[in-house]
Amino acid sequence: MRRKLFAANWKMNLDPVAARDLVKAIRAELDPELGALGKEREVMIAPPAILIPAVQQELAGSAIALGAQNMYFEDHGAFTGEISAPMLKAFGVTHVILGHSERRHVFGETDELINKKVKAALRHDLTPILCIGETLAQREAGDTTKTLTNQLLNGLQELDCAQIARVVIAYEPVWAIGTGKNATPDQAQTEHRALRGVLIERADEDTAHNIRILYGGSVTAENVDSLMSKPDIDGALVGGASLRAESFVRIVRALKL
Numbered sequence: 018m019r020r021k022l023f024a025a026n027w028k029m030n031l032d033p034v035a036a037r038d039l040v041k042a043i044r045a046e047l048d049p050e051l052g053a054l055g056k057e058r059e060v061m062i063a064p065p066a067i068l069i070p071a072v073q074q075e076l077a078g079s080a081i082a083l084g085a086q087n088m089y090f091e092d093h094g095a096f097t098g099e100i101s102a103p104m105l106k107a108f109g110v111t112h113v114i115l116g117h118s119e120r121r122h123v124f125g126e127t128d129e130l131i132n133k134k135v136k137a138a139l140r141h142d143l144t145p146i147l148c149i150g151e152t153l154a155q156r157e158a159g160d161t162t163k164t165l166t167n168q169l170l171n172g173l174q175e176l177d178c179a180q181i182a183r184v185v186i187a188y189e190p191v192w193a194i195g196t197g198k199n200a201t202p203d204q205a206q207t208e209h210r211a212l213r214g215v216l217i218e219r220a221d222e223d224t225a226h227n228i229r230i231l232y233g234g235s236v237t238a239e240n241v242d243s244l245m246s247k248p249d250i251d252g253a254l255v256g257g258a259s260l261r262a263e264s265f266v267r268i269v270r271a272l273k274l
Contacts, residue, residue, distance in 0.1 A: 019229050021058040021245070022185060022252035023269045024146060025259030026086060026114060026233075033071040036064055040075040042262035047269060051080040058252070060269055061112050062259075066100050073109045084112035084146075087120060090133035102141035112144045114254070116172060118191045122152075128171035135172055139180050146185045146254065147172045148233070149212075153192035165208060166215050178220045186212060186230045187254040193234030195256060202243045202250075205232050209249035238267035245271040 031039065040062065047060060063084035064072045073083055089099035105113065115138065116131040131147070138145040149168035151161045165188065173181055188208055193199045200208070209230045216225035232244055233254030244250055253271075258264040 018057065019227060019251045020056070021271075022061065022229055022231060023058060023265075023271075024061040024084060024112070024114070024187075024231065024252070024254045025063060025265055026117070026254055026256050027062070027064045027068075027259060028086070028119075028256060029065055030260055031064065031068060033068060036068045036071050037075045039260070039262055040072055040081075043265060044076070044079050044081065046262065046266040047081065048079055050270075058269065063112070063114055069105070069108050069110065076109075082111045083109050084114065085110050086114050086117070088113050088115075088134060088138065088143075090130070090137040092137075102137050102143055105143065106141060110143065112146060112185075113138050114146045114148065114187075116148045116168070118148060118150050118189055118194055120148075122191065128168060128174075132172050132174045135184065136176070139176070139183055144183060144185060146187050146231070148187045148189050148254070150189040150191045150194075150234070156190070156192065161208065162211055165212060169212060169215055170219060173219060178224050181216070181220045182224045182228060184228065186228065187233050188212065188230060189233035189254065191234075195235065197235055199235040199237075199240060199244075200232070202240075202247050205244060206247035206249055209247070213249055236268060238264045241268045241271040 061082040061084045063086050085105045088102055089096055092101050092103055115134045120126045135145045149165050151164040155164045190200050213225050229251035231252045231254045232250050236253045236255050237258050255268055
């Protein structure tokens with residue numbers, strides 16, 4: 018059974034005091050449970066980079082993992098404003114979100130750049146969460162599967178099966194992120210199943226059946242159970258709902274109430 022991952026993406030929100038308070042509230046609810054749930058689900062929080070030290074301190078002793086929202090593919094150098102994998106690792110970061118739709122569509126990141134970041138993350142033993150997703154125009158044009166396949170294969174370029182097995186995939190339909198809309202559980206399952214089929218061809222059956230594919234895009238406490246009930250949905254990448262302890266905790270507890 019694939020271990021579900023529930024990843025909080027705080028995006029550009031909160032300050033150190035609010036971040037600490039939110040982590041305390043989440044820990045108060047989840048820490049007593051994660052020992053029992055740890056074999057079947059994992060929890061990760063990805064704060065803004067400047068808040069990583071504060072969140073690391075507040076997570077000390079917790080089973081909740083610390084993630085980052087982005088990183089550059091070089092280890093050091095004249096790259097003003099960027100953060101490297103070694104810098105993240107120095108603060109206990111274990112996961113990094115790469116290729117999020119906002120990085121692609123707001124900041125113009127290409128598949129080639131994202132692939133370099135994925136390889137850098139793996140080189141430094143960070144777990145990359147590779148995000149892929151179609152725009153509304155691509156969906157309406159019938160290009161969803163083509164778009165997702167291209168983004169997936171380009172993101173995994175030049176990786177062998179052992180490396181691919183260490184990647185987490187996050188399917189986030191761009192039209193559902195922060196809009197209050199989300200793919201129906203059946204729509205999400207269809208795309209997740211198709212992506213697993215692509216992974217079988219790109220890697221092998223064992224890798225494809227063991228790799229985790231998360232769903233992201235307006236995941237809420239109200240829709241998470243129906244999404245997580247689908248066989249190929251292995252967790253969630255949670256945006257706005259992760260900024261409130263009550264809603265994020267409920268999401269982590271999906272199908273457990």
